Amino acid sequence: MLFNFFRQKNKPSSKLFIHNISHINFALPDWELYRQDENSASWFTQQREAALLRLFPPCSWPFFCHDISQAEAYWQDGAKQQNGVLIEIDCFEVEGIPALRGVFKYRSPETGSLAMYYLGIIWIPFKDALYQINYEALEKGTTGIREAAVFVATEKPGLPEQQDTELVSAEELFDKLCSHEVRKIPSDSREYDAMFPDHPLSRVRYWLNEFPTQVKISGELKHQPVYTPE
Numbered sequence: 001m002l003f004n005f006f007r008q009k010n011k012p013s014s015k016l017f018i019h020n021i022s023h024i025n026f027a028l029p030d031w032e033l034y035r036q037d038e039n040s041a042s043w044f045t046q047q048r049e050a051a052l053l054r055l056f057p058p059c060s061w062p063f064f065c066h067d068i069s070q071a072e073a074y075w076q077d078g079a080k081q082q083n084g085v086l087i088e089i090d091c092f093e094v095e096g097i098p099a100l101r102g103v104f105k106y107r108s109p110e111t112g113s114l115a116m117y118y119l120g121i122i123w124i125p126f127k128d129a130l131y132q133i134n135y136e137a138l139e140k141g142t143t144g145i146r147e148a149a150v151f152v153a154t155e156k157p158g159l160p161e162q163q164d165t166e167l168v169s170a171e172e173l174f175d176k177l178c179s180h181e182v183r184k185i186p187s188d189s190r191e192y193d194a195m196f197p198d199h200p201l202s203r204v205r206y207w208l209n210e211f212p213t214q215v216k217i218s219g220e221l222k223h224q225p226v227y228t229p230e
Contacts, residue, residue: 019129021053023221026133027214049203052134059123059130062229065091065098079104084119085182087201088190095217098226099124101208103201105182108138115139116182120204122211125227135207137200146196150187 063070084106
């Protein structure tokens, strides 16, 4: 009996935490779940706008989330390498966890299209994993309406200035427009979102802004160490 009294009890082994997307839940009203596994999920609207939740290995950013100037330079360079442009980026918190939120603009992946493709990304970086949420919307129908309206209202050019060159055909003009470098322009400003609530850029911003009010992070994930650059 004395032996049993003084014998140390084995300490319960700490449970190994495994990252997976079930630790992040957010409301997507009017979205249809398309595919889901332990590391990714995707949804679509009737207009084929997309939302994706994905789990990646830990990032290797050379900056903290709150270092916006460094984050802006980092993602601006990344967007340029993909023939796009970073429109804006900011740091915010997701239930107390530091995160980044960015908006990008690219050309439509559809061959021969003048439309723009807008991508909103939320990054929630932890020491051992990176959670990424994408909101994606493609310009459809008549393009350039937002740009033209802003120009008329403000006399700020909605498109980059181009050198005057003689064009001999409609095909040549189309090719020239398609070859323009994608740039951030005045009509990309969020101040015009209210004028064009159905524009894909406005919709992407709306989803990004709504995310903090809709998301629920599991208690286990909240206790995991956040990412810090080495």
